[in-house]
Amino acid sequence: MPALLINDVTLLDATGRDPAPHSSVLCESGRIARIGAAGSIAAADGGRVVDGGGRTLMPGLTDAHVHFGITAHSDNDPPESLLSYALKVIDNIRIALDEGFTTVRDAGRLDTAFAAAVESGEIAGPRILPSGSFLSQTGGHGDQRSRWSDDAPAIVPGLIAQTEICDGVDAVRRAARTQIRRGATQVKLMASGGIMSPSDPIDSQQFSVEEMAAAVREAHAYGRYVMAHCYTAEAMTNALDAGVRSLEHGSFMTEAVARRMVEAEAYLVPTVVIMEILARASGIPEFSRKKLDRVRAALADAVAIARAAGVRIGSGSDLLGPRQRRRASEIAELAKHIGAMEAIVAATRTNAELFRMEDRIGTVEEGKDADLILVNGNPADDPGVLVQAANIQLVVKGGVVMKDVLASR
Secondary structure, eight states: OOOEEEEEEEEOOSSSOOOEEEEEEEEETTEEEEEEETTOSOOOTTOEEEEOTTOEEEEOEEEEEEOTTOOSSSTTSOOOOHHHHHHHHHHHHHHHHHTTEEEEEEOSSBOHHHHHHHHHTSSOSOEEEOOBSOEEOTTSTTOOOOTTOOOOOOOBTTTBOOOEEOOSHHHHHHHHHHHHHTTOSSEEEEOBOOSSOSSOOTTOBOSOHHHHHHHHHHHHHTTOOEEEEEOSHHHHHHHHHHTOOEEEEOTTOOHHHHHHHHHHTOEEEOOOHHHHHHHHOSSOOHHHHHHHHHHHHHHHHHHHHHHHHTOEEOOOOOOOTTOOSOTTHHHHHHHHHHOHHHHHHIIIIIHHHHTTOTTTSSSOOTTSBOOEEEESSOTTTOGGGGTSGGGEEEEEETTEEEEESGGGO
8 A cells, every 4th residue: 555644733642642733644554654743754655645734633533332233213113124224234334434433343233244344345434343243131131022022133144133132151151152253353241221122121130240251251262352231330240240341331330330440440431422312312212211311310420430430431422223423422422521632532542442452543653553534623622523524534544545535625
């Protein structure tokens, strides 16, 4: 691939340092080769030079909680054709790249074939760390069956990764092995009740510690880890007892749980913006609305408790259904709780650490993958500029230019 020199930018490297104006970054062979003052780096023969014009250059954004594969408002929506479903998933993937996301972690119900298609170049999108089907107990969060149906959700390997319903240690172990066999980079399970599922109160504790520990053991055996949906302190405690590494939502956080998370070096992905989106949405069932109101009211305190204790806070949007645009709204919303720079670091460096990819992505440093975005405005002052795709002028993934608004001017 040709070399790329991005000249005269304000460098926001996401290491925690203040943005550095009048900087240049040289990318060669898919990596960041050199960083220096504007004008101090010579362009490579045959390479391209981009005039950054003082815009902000920063790491490609990451999202630790995506649901590209959930395309409908709810599982009660009229069924769609397989072709329509696939096209919607591909559209979700492409939109994320256009909005500046270069790496995302799937939080369940995206078939691993889509991640493989991105990796091979068949689909233009962020690299995807897939979970495949998420694991749910009978009647748990993710079990969307009506109370009069015992039919398991249809799983179509290579296209549709529905919920894997499993009960007991052996069944959970088998389900975890199945997701790993299909290419999951982590295993997702449901440790508590949820907002959108019909049969589980938000306070319900789901999967025993022994069941979750079986999934953790299988994940560890393959160099992977487990992420768990959990709202309550009891569910979070159970997940930590089982060895879960990434806790999703965590809205009823306590100081005791936060201390446990720090000791375990676990991560919290609080998924802030989806609560605001659902609160404004029409057509939300009444059973979901009541649960949503409780969770939303507790979320600010949860983030504050976790932050005060020193919990590692990642950034994940949890966008689902047709609401999969303006993904960086999660960063802007999280910034209201932890500040702009911390929210940006959460969506870059901290997520990279959570993904175990900190040696490759998450910061703009020499030797790392050239995952970069060029932004109109200064996200360190106003992270809201990241929300508009039009402000993302250039997207580079692994040294390859994936979006270039400047070239058309």
